Amino acid sequence: MHVGKKYIKEGGFLYELVSHPKFDDYQLRVTEPKLCDPSVQQYSGYLDIAEGKHLFFWFFEARNSPKTAPLILWLNGGPGGSSTTGLLLELGPCSIADSGRNTTYNPNSWNTDANIIFLDQPVNVGFSYTDDGSKVNNSPAAGKDVYAFLELFFYQFPEYANLPFHLAAESYGGTYAPNIARIIHEQNKQLSHARITEGVRRINLASIILANGLTDPYTQMGSIADYQCDGPYPVYSDPNGPECQSLRSKIPTCQRLIKSCYQFNSRFTCVPAQLYCNTQLFAPLMKSGLNPYDVRAKCDRSKDGQLCYRQMDWIERYMNEPAVKIELGVHPSLRYETYSKEVNQAFTRRGDGMHNSALLLTDLVNDGVRLLVYAGNADAMCNFIGNERWVELLDSKFNSEFAATKPVPWILKSTGKQAGEARSAGGSGFTAGNVTFVTVFEAGHMVPYDQAEAALDLITRWTTNVPLSLH
Incomplete structure (x- = not known):
């Protein structure tokens, strides 16, 4: 002291x-x-x-x-x-x-x-x-x-x-x-x-x-097909194949919804943009068996976790050790998670992203x-x-x-x-x-x-x- x-x-x-x-x-x-x-x-x-x-x-x-x-x-x-x-x-x-x-x-x-x-x-x-x-x-x-x-x-x-x-x-x-x-x-x-x-x-x-x-988001969502189909590590082998054509066909709707969010800046315009763009542009990638955060690697969520890095579980194990909590001044009853679904959902419901x-x-x-x-x-x-x-x-x-x-x-x-x-x-x-x-x-x-x-x-x-x- x-x-x-x-x-x-x-x-x-x-x-x-x-x-x-x-x-x-x-x-x-x-x-x-x-x-x-x-x-x-x-x-x-x-x-x-x-x-x-x-x-x-x-x-x-x-x-x-x-x-x-x-x-x-x-x-x-x-x-x-x-x-x-x-x-x-x-x-x-x-x-x-x-x-x-x-x-x-x-x-x-x-x-x-x-x-x-x-x-x-x-x-x-x-x-x-x-x-x-x-x-x-x-x-x-x-x-x-x-x-x-x-x-x-x-x-x-x-x-x-x-x-x-x-x-x-x-x-x-x-x-x-x-x-x-x-x-x-x-x-x-x-x-x-x-x-x-x-x-x-x-x-x-x-x-x-x-x-x-x-x-x-307007600019970045517009790049998704370019990256997944023509980038340095293509997700799809044929840039003119059905997957890439489908992706490209959905980008205009996604961008139109985002433009509406930019213009009106309200939950009623931003939430639909977030839901459409995330489900339509990222869902195929999530089902591809690849790690979306590093498409050079495969991801088996049953072994690697939802975020495709098994070290996330390791971090939770370490941070929940009673001795670690005591050292950091954290109450023993607090449960540490690397990622909060509740917070994510609260932001999503506002269309914040x-x-x-x-x-x-x-x-x-x-x-x-x-x-x-x-x-x-x-x-x-x-x-x-x-x-x-x-x-x-x-x-x-x-x-x-x-x-x-x-x-x-x-x-x-x-x-x-x-x-x-x-x-x-x-x-x-x-x-x-x-x-x-x-x-x-x-x-x-x-x-x-x-x-x-x-x-x-x-x-x-x-x-x-x-x-x-x-x-």
Whole structure:
């Protein structure tokens, strides 16, 4: 215990208690675990919100130069996916091992040269919970809670507040992150005009990183047949065969429904778009016997689980160990799941995933917040073709420059091997760019899982603003 600090005993656990005069509806409970990689400083615990919501987080300091290293917030998607899966399966300091009995050291962790927070959001995802079972069912509301979490985190740990902050999100995070970034950006603007800020900090938002994301559904759904029939790993052998013809015939209806969602922005237009596009465009893929997140691989859901990665079960086994819960400051009665069907359904019933989140990025990019979009080329769920197209269409002052760019090879310094290709606008070739799109070769939906060394190289170059074209 530290002199002069407030502590609270709750559920048999002693937490440090952090409250903020401006955020009187919120408090932070913090403990210091020694799991995963005990050689680095860690914090875990909860953001408590007045209406009985509790968001779980787990923070790791950088292995190198933590006082000057950038800070990354990592979010998995779903909606309903726990960010602990990103930690233990993709990019955290340790990787799940031995059927979930323990973890192994990850030499390619993103905390090699960055401080990193993994946050289970929205509520009722992972170890996050509500007192009464109520749900958040849309990305703007979820974004407000994430903003409050960041303000309290920086209030408690001011040493991280002035570091460059990078918001990184995967999959449905392509919808979450623009909503969160917009709130940060708007609050920052208000703070710059306020005479008294009452301890509220300007968050030093340096960039947004979207990993195999869903951001502009109209454009991305339009790419599905191109990817599945003509992509680098075709799902169907004949691009003119009946499966591909059927897919192509359904895209106009899907896009018409999405356009209606964009136009009227209501549950009554967005839910039908989501239901039609998901059932008509993805159902054949789900029945193909392939892993839709990595079409190079087969998937037997009876053995591999619904998401085609049996490590998801391993993660649940590990996170539900009583000793792990105690170390993290989690109540023993809480049951951890890698994926919440209830949260997913709540968002689906709002049609949340059919909104055009790319529109939220225009002001951010124009005001100097950098944007990195990367995608593994074996992912059929949020494929690289659709992601590249929406970045090319993004309305920003870099639009015409980006449209004129050609892909350049991205070569790993460590191996001399080409890991992918990049297109970049802004920075005149001397930086990693203001709007950058990267195709990652031989990688699926979870790039750091498939290409750990390449993913670390990418993220280190991006956060230190080093061009990907450098060999």
